[in-house]
Amino acid sequence: MTAIIDVDRLSFSFGSGALVQPVLKDVTIAIRQGEIVLITGPSGSGKTTFLTIIGGLRQAFHGSVMVLDQQLINSNEQVKIKVRQQIGYIFQQHNLLKSLTALQNVSMTLEMGNTLTEQQRLERSAQMLTAVGLGDRLHYKPDQLSAGQRQRVSVARALVGQPKIVLADEPTASLDKQSGYEAVSILKQLAKESQTTILLVTHDYRILDVADRVVELEDGVIKNT
Amino acid sequence: MIGWFYFPARLAWRQLVFDRTKLVAAICGVLFACVLVFMQLGFRDALYASAISAPLKLNGDLFLMHKQSEALWRPVTFKRSELMRTLGNPAVAEVYPLYLGLAPFKNIETRVKRTLMVYGFDPDSQIFSVETIRGQQAGLKLKDTVLFDEYSRPEFGPLRQLLDNGRNITEINDYKIAVIGLFKLGVSFAADGNIVTSELNFMRIFPKRNRSDIDLGIIKLYPDASIEQTQAELRLRLNEFVNVFTYEELMQYERNYWANMAPIGFIFGFGTVMGWVVGLVIVYQILFTDIANLRNEFATLKAIGYEQGYFIRVVFASAFFLAVLGFVPGCALSVGLYHLAESQIFMPMPMTLNKVTTVFVFILSMCAMAGFLAIRKLKAADPADMF
Ligand SMILES: Nc1ncnc2c1ncn2[C@@H]1O[C@H](COP(=O)(O)OP(=O)(O)OP(=O)(O)O)[C@@H](O)[C@H]1O
Numbered sequence: 361m362t363a364i365i366d367v368d369r370l371s372f373s374f375g376s377g378a379l380v381q382p383v384l385k386d387v388t389i390a391i392r393q394g395e396i397v398l399i400t401g402p403s404g405s406g407k408t409t410f411l412t413i414i415g416g417l418r419q420a421f422h423g424s425v426m427v428l429d430q431q432l433i434n435s436n437e438q439v440k441i442k443v444r445q446q447i448g449y450i451f452q453q454h455n456l457l458k459s460l461t462a463l464q465n466v467s468m469t470l471e472m473g474n475t476l477t478e479q480q481r482l483e484r485s486a487q488m489l490t491a492v493g494l495g496d497r498l499h500y501k502p503d504q505l506s507a508g509q510r511q512r513v514s515v516a517r518a519l520v521g522q523p524k525i526v527l528a529d530e531p532t533a534s535l536d537k538q539s540g541y542e543a544v545s546i547l548k549q550l551a552k553e554s555q556t557t558i559l560l561v562t563h564d565y566r567i568l569d570v571a572d573r574v575v576e577l578e579d580g581v582i583k584n585t
Numbered sequence: 586m587i588g589w590f591y592f593p594a595r596l597a598w599r600q601l602v603f604d605r606t607k608l609v610a611a612i613c614g615v616l617f618a619c620v621l622v623f624m625q626l627g628f629r630d631a632l633y634a635s636a637i638s639a640p641l642k643l644n645g646d647l648f649l650m651h652k653q654s655e656a657l658w659r660p661v662t663f664k665r666s667e668l669m670r671t672l673g674n675p676a677v678a679e680v681y682p683l684y685l686g687l688a689p690f691k692n693i694e695t696r697v698k699r700t701l702m703v704y705g706f707d708p709d710s711q712i713f714s715v716e717t718i719r720g721q722q723a724g725l726k727l728k729d730t731v732l733f734d735e736y737s738r739p740e741f742g743p744l745r746q747l748l749d750n751g752r753n754i755t756e757i758n759d760y761k762i763a764v765i766g767l768f769k770l771g772v773s774f775a776a777d778g779n780i781v782t783s784e785l786n787f788m789r790i791f792p793k794r795n796r797s798d799i800d801l802g803i804i805k806l807y808p809d810a811s812i813e814q815t816q817a818e819l820r821l822r823l824n825e826f827v828n829v830f831t832y833e834e835l836m837q838y839e840r841n842y843w844a845n846m847a848p849i850g851f852i853f854g855f856g857t858v859m860g861w862v863v864g865l866v867i868v869y870q871i872l873f874t875d876i877a878n879l880r881n882e883f884a885t886l887k888a889i890g891y892e893q894g895y896f897i898r899v900v901f902a903s904a905f906f907l908a909v910l911g912f913v914p915g916c917a918l919s920v921g922l923y924h925l926a927e928s929q930i931f932m933p934m935p936m937t938l939n940k941v942t943t944v945f946v947f948i949l950s951m952c953a954m955a956g957f958l959a960i961r962k963l964k965a966a967d968p969a970d971m972f
């Protein structure tokens with residue numbers, strides 16, 4: 361089976377001229393569908409940068425990055441938008457829209473496709489929120505929820521569109537031990553049910569056991585474990 | 586596709602109503618601009634309407650006026666013989682001169698003098714289409730008699746009451762006359778009041794004027810004659826220093842005077858533009874800070890796959906909602922202010938559908954412009970910054 365994410369000798373630098381700062385150097389990695397991969401490594405090693413390139417949020421120019429059969433190196437905006445729409449994101453901060461309720465936030469993901477009726481969208485979003493344990497908080501605004509609950513809303517938002525890939529950057533950083541572990545377990549459980557690939561950056565060694573594979577990034581180079 | 590605009594509009598709406606204080610501030614900004622523009626237009630139209638109210642009430646097919654006459658209230662005279670020459674045209678049925686002059690009128694009670702417009706005409710003619718004048722024309726054939734416009738400003742005194750009490754003697758241009766009746770015409774920016782009298786009495790009030798120098802020539806054609814054709818023929822035959830106007834052209838000429846020649850048109854135009862700019866700045870500020878505050882939210886949506894066009898539609902939808910939300914109360918408030926102004930300045934200020942649409946388009950363009958300026962700020966939302 362071919363890889364859903366296939367990165368070959370990816371190099372990336374910030375800045376230009378004398379100030380050029382290499383962040384990723386000849387990174388090569390292949391990830392299969394349904395795999396759960398954790399990326400760890402010291403601060404500043406380029407983990408976030410790597411994730412944003414995979415997700416089509418940052419443009420890279422050297423090497424090859426095939427995601428969902430799309431080449432992201434030197435890609436145009438349309439290709440990146442197409443890739444983004446098939447990916448679920450979980451950010452370090454929850455990044456929910458504060459004027460919308462949990463339910464409305466989650467269904468924002470579904471409004472993009474516009475293939476469902478309003479009724480179907482709300483039903484699916486409600487189901488997903490129930491699955492993350494927030495069935496009784498559907499109509500709460502983000503500032504009426506706890507940090508852990510907000511992060512679970514963003515898990516629901518990432519998964520409701522049934523993405524092929526979920527990218528998560530330190531999703532447990534702002535949570536305590538208990539709720540952090542809960543959020544990741546829910547993520548894993550839901551993803552396994554639907555063969556979703558997960559790429560998760562974390563410093564949190566308590567959650568390493570959810571992974572199929574752990575990759576360590578140091579100074580922009582992958583260390584094989 | 587309904588979703589194309591519906592979804593961004595719904596998001597814009599939800600974001601607007603989320604922060605009530607900010608929403609109220611924004612609505613007040615639009616409302617303010619709205620009222621400002623409504624008042625400017627109201628005063629301007631009242632001015633134009635009243636400026637042309639006198640010729641509007643004139644009964645004629647063609648009108649002769651000296652080319653140097655900027656407007657009816659400051660005419661340049663021309664020879665009566667010029668008007669008489671038009672009788673040579675077979676289409677012309679009757680011609681009548683009209684004499685105009687500004688003169689001080691002494692308030693019967695307070696003896697304070699104030700300037701009004703005096704119209705001198707042939708009492709045998711039917712050149713005024715004002716009902717109340719027609720009924721009293723016979724009285725004007727007497728020496729030193731005038732009719733007074735009831736709609737003149739109150740500073741001239743309560744003429745109706747005074748006439749009922751038999752006090753009708755006063756002075757115009759220091760010449761003693763008797764007010765023998767009232768009619769209804771209305772004031773204009775040029776004159777606070779109106780008096781109608783006979784040609785002969787006019788010459789007595791203005792001793793320096795003579796009957797052969799007229800201010801306006803009124804021409805009536807035979808019923809089956811073509812106005813345009815006769816106008817063209819008269820233009821060829823008459824001396825080049827007279828204008829031959831149709832009824833509409835005469836009104837337009839008056840309107841243009843107030844709009845262009847007089848600084849008043851400029852002042853109202855300026856006020857209107859200022860209203861637009863003030864509203865623009867307020868709405869722009871609101872939209873701009875909104876985008877800045879929502880930068881992270883927009884970047885998040887971008888990261889999950891929303892396109893740039895979606896956010897542009899969100900911003901324009903916000904601008905549209907602000908336009909409507911500000912316009913509705915602004916319009917209602919303006920109706921009230923129009924009534925207030927009518928009672929204060931004695932000028933008609935109707936709220937017409939035309940005005941409502943004009944101002945709405947105006948406010949819409951203002952908000953659209955604000956949105957247009959604000960969307961540049963959207964570029965600052967970079968999804969790569971979200972992780
Ligand atoms: N927008 C940027 N402009 C310039 N340099 C940047 C930018 N973002 C990150 N960097 C640099 O790139 C390097 C890698 O950053 P990155 O955010 O990928 O690290 P990280 O592994 O995610 O670290 P952490 O664990 O602290 O989140 C860092 O040295 C950082 O200074």
Ligand SMILES: [Mg+2]
Nearest residue numbers: 407408409972
């Ligand atoms: Mg990072």
